Amino acid sequence: xxxxxxxxxxxxxxxxxxxxxxxxxxxxxxxxxxxxxxxxxxxxxxxxxxxxxxxxxxxxxxxxxxxxxxxxxxxxxxxxxxxxxxxxxxxxxxxxxxxxxxxxxxxxxxxxxxxxxxxxxxxxxxxxxxxxxxxxxxxxxxxxxxxxxxxxxxxxxxxxxxxxxxxxxxxxxxxxxxxxxxxxxxxxxxxxxxxxxxxxxxxxxxxxxxxxxxxxxxxxxxxxxxxxxxxxxxxxxxxxxxxxxxxxxxxxxxxxxxxxxxxxxxxxxxxxxxxxxxxxxxxxxxxxxxxxxxxxxxxxxxxxxxxxxxxxxxxxxxxxxxxxxxxxxxxxxxxxxxxxxxxxxxxxxxxxxxxxxxxxxxxxxxxxxxxxxxxxxxxxxxxxxxxxxxxxxxxxxxxxxxxxxxxxxxxxxxxxxxxxxxxxxxxxxxxxxxxxxxxxxxxxxxxxxxxxxxxxxxxxxxxxxxxxxxxxxxxxxxxxxxxxxxxxxxxxxxxxxxxxxxxxxxxxxxxxxxxxxxxxxxxxxxxxxxxxxxxxxxxxxxxxxxxxxxxxxxxxxxxxxxxxxxxxxxxxxxxxxxx
DNA sequence: GCCGTTTTCGGCCCGACTGTTTTCAGTCG
Numbered sequence: 103x104x105x106x107x108x109x110x111x112x113x114x115x116x117x118x119x120x121x122x123x124x125x126x127x128x129x130x131x132x133x134x135x136x137x138x139x140x141x142x143x144x145x146x147x148x149x150x151x152x153x154x155x156x157x158x159x160x161x162x163x164x165x166x167x168x169x170x171x172x173x174x175x176x177x178x179x180x181x182x183x184x185x186x187x188x189x190x191x192x193x194x195x196x197x198x199x200x201x202x203x204x205x206x207x208x209x210x211x212x213x214x215x216x217x218x219x220x221x222x223x224x225x226x227x228x229x230x231x232x233x234x235x236x237x238x239x240x241x242x243x244x245x246x247x248x249x250x251x252x253x254x255x256x257x258x259x260x261x262x263x264x265x266x267x268x269x270x271x272x273x274x275x276x277x278x279x280x281x282x283x284x285x286x287x288x289x290x291x292x293x294x295x296x297x298x299x300x301x302x303x304x305x306x307x308x309x310x311x312x313x314x315x316x317x318x319x320x321x322x323x324x325x326x327x328x329x330x331x332x333x334x335x336x337x338x339x340x341x342x343x344x345x346x347x348x349x350x351x352x353x354x355x356x357x358x359x360x361x362x363x364x365x366x367x368x369x370x371x372x373x374x375x376x377x378x379x380x381x382x383x384x385x386x387x388x389x390x391x392x393x394x395x396x397x398x399x400x401x402x403x404x405x406x407x408x409x410x411x412x413x414x415x416x417x418x419x420x421x422x423x424x425x426x427x428x429x430x431x432x433x434x435x436x437x438x439x440x441x442x443x444x445x446x447x448x449x450x451x452x453x454x455x456x457x458x459x460x461x462x463x464x465x466x467x468x469x470x471x472x473x474x475x476x477x478x479x480x481x482x483x484x485x486x487x488x489x490x491x492x493x494x495x496x497x498x499x500x501x502x503x504x505x506x507x508x509x510x511x512x513x514x515x516x517x518x519x520x521x522x523x524x525x526x527x528x529x530x531x532x533x534x535x536x537x538x539x540x541x542x543x544x545x546x547x548x549x550x551x552x553x554x555x556x557x558x559x560x561x562x563x564x565x566x567x568x569x570x571x572x573x574x575x576x577x578x579x580x581x582x583x584x585x586x587x588x589x590x591x592x593x594x595x596x597x598x599x600x601x602x603x604x605x606x607x608x609x610x611x612x613x614x615x616x617x618x619x620x621x622x623x624x625x626x627x628x629x630x631x632x633x634x635x636x637x638x639x640x641x642x643x644x645x646x647x648x649x650x651x652x653x654x655x656x657x658x659x660x661x662x663x664x665x666x667x668x669x670x671x672x673x674x675x676x677x678x679x680x681x
Numbered sequence: 682g683c684c685g686t687t688t689t690c691g692g693c694c695c696g697a698c699t700g701t702t703t704t705c706a707g708t709c710g
Contacts, residue, residue, distance in 0.1 A: 125682080127692085128682050134682095134683085135682085164683085165683050166682090167683080168682070202709090203709090208708090238701060239700095239701090240700075240701065242699085242701085243699090243701080246699085328699090336709085361710090366710070369695085374694070377693095382694090384694080
């Protein structure tokens, strides 16, 4: 069983406990454990297999009670506790929690006192006025419930980072354009560069907070105002997303940015650490008794607590606070470290423009090299290239390289890994290329052992320098193919093969957790865009964000190397005649 | 349910906004 599944079971339990009005700290324990497991690089099931319940209890947030629940999950594949909780509360009741402004207390009352079991039943009860039978529910509340249900479905959906970030940046631009705005930034999961985003958080400093709040809630893209105050406003946007604007004094900008960036688990950890030092942390600063400690930046906050600056992307309470205490945080990779892009398509296959235009676009980005990696013949839908067409492309690129100054186009191919792990092209033609990416584009549903063996076999070809989008997932549309990632990584490390972090917004494959595992296993990563047009080159920042979430440094990533060193890396593997 | 350089029991992050309230609970992040 994978960590995501276990994490979800614990989270589901916490939600049901909330509806049962259980002890809030018990609920928080389940939430904390769920989050800890979600961000774990190693497979929890393996940890249990190797070290039993004792090994589980070594993980922060897991004690004897939870280790027992987890042991049952691993031993039997299910949780009797969750099933028992679910007997009292059907899934359709839980779904009502997704409505803005409807929380566990209200859902419990709706279900228990009125027998309302679903969003649909809630809507008709709201319209008929039956909700007034409940204590503390009056006209305004009913009106909000109806409005909440109207945007319920859209709100529920998480969206891709690559969709939301550009949209949020426009919104940020609007906030910044207000005359009284002194400063503004994006916070929340967007700043942490999570692969999917639930809502948009913007923090601002303004000379006239009331004016700015009014301006924000009146923006044309705002569909509905949920809350509007001097310091906090919340709206639903025309695209169905939730956006919050928080306005603070300049003095508090840093501590508010920290608080507003999260994650929640990270904030709790930081605030607990502060308490242990006799301090208090809130969005208004660090306090000793009533006295506010000097300094207003995020850096100051960390410094007062005796911590290194923790980059937003790794604020998940997955070891970053402990590392910052010891001063052992890594220097995370940055966009400017990238010297080239090793996965892009041209109009020879399914790309939109000629090679020369892709090269020009990459050069404008300040890159030193790119690889043109068109598809191979098996990928017929994309017009994959056969040997003759590759020979022609080689000649074209050789010609182009003679004309380009201080830039190099690497001759390459994204070769298909066939069903049995063989490659779509013979070594003879591969050897004429500068670098080769091998990817799976067919037969996605295979037993995990078979899929693992298939990719391992491809890695054993000395011409394969990179495995493209290793899990094949399309976020929200296609599950990753099942494989033994640890085995793949061990083999990648052994053969000197890099794994790709594909930056395409719906791929981000490897994901953040995989990146951390790759780092631990000494596997090199290639952060590529898989660009099909010049504008796709800008997707690199999503790959960098994911890499940073996975604690990667410049040294872990091959396309931070100079062309010369990259060539050495490729050559090193090619020296081996067999694996 | 977790956790412990004061504690194995008694704590557990902190604050804004809304609606229904005469002092606060519920929700959200």
